[in-house]
Amino acid sequence: MTDNLIPTTLTTIIRCPACYGKLTSTWLCEHCGQQYQCTLGIPDLRWPSPKDSEQTGLVVKDMLESFDQASFEELCQIRLARLASVPDLECHYQQYRLDHMERGARMVRMFQDRVAGHFNLSRRSLALDIGCGSGAAASELCQSFAWVVGLDWSLVNLILFRKSLIEHHISNVVLIQGSFFHLPLADDTFDYVTALNVIEHMLDVRQGFAEVSRVLRRGGIFCGDSRNRYDLLFPEPHVKLRFVGLLPRRWAEVYIQRRRGVSYSDTRLLSYWELKRTLAMHFRDYRIMYPQLGAYGASEHADQLLYFLETKLGPLSKLLLPFFTTMIAAGCK
DSSP: OOOOOOOOOHHTTTTTTTTTBBBOOBBBBBOOOOBEEEETEEEEESSSSOOOOHHHHHHHHHHHHHTOOOHHHHHHHHHHHHHOHHHHHHHHHHHHHHHHHHHHHHHHHHHHHHHHHHHOOOOOOOEETTTOTTTHHHHHHHSSSSSSEESSSHHHHHHHHHHHHHHTTTOOOEEOOBBBBBBOOSSEEEEEESSSSSSGOOOSSHHHHHHHHHHHEEEEEEEEEEEEEOOOOSSBTTBBTTGGGGSSSHHHHHHHHHSSSOOOOOOOOHHHHHHHHHHHOOSEEEEEEOOGGGGTTOOHHHHHHHHHHHHHHHHHHHHGGGSSSSEEEEEEE
């Protein structure tokens, strides 16, 4: 299936990531002549165009062959069958996939609740979900905005997302395979941009946020969460090890490789101060806030305690935020 599933009204905002020229209905750039592939109605607009690994190609092949007959959960199992990981991380990954809709809805509501206390989201025409994964945020975002664009580097994730959209009868979401360092989208377009569990994977965070600012319209809002490098409370979520962020970055990579046998090269947790400097560079106004812990599965009592911390401890709460587990980052262009 290679049909273009993107409505004409939205093709005008999609751009060639190489030169930002306009694309034809067959994904040919009118300016530089670059031709892009399309799978399940998902154009591959990654740039620079990578060569995928043999393992990734095999996973995609297996998922596409089973796509019409398999359910979302069955496609997840096909993905997991080829996942090389340690057992406890594999179990974590599997659970993360299977409860994605409920978790995503909680996160989207949290983002919008936190943003509403500082910025006015007056227009809800078009939202962009960067690093959309398998669609964790789609079920909620598509109820709040006329159209949602989901962008992710991984075609495996987007195949799962496409199946999820079909199973939940969602028709106002467009999927694009692309990079947050070269967003294949027009300037000044989106009312709202969100990034769920993505900021720590922006290895060049300045370029990533520059691209976010570029595609936001004037008055548009960005919101995302960032795991804190200097978290003193919980293990690092990607490798389940404590106090990794307290090590120099090069030492942390060696330590994780020896303890877990996995690479940490695609993860770069930010400190509160790094996040603050980056937001200040790209937004005319910004906030860094505590999360709502219930969105991450914590109890109501945990949120009550955090509310007390925010509202009653005054300056002390700001002193503790740089060492809290997760930070919510919001900026207004």
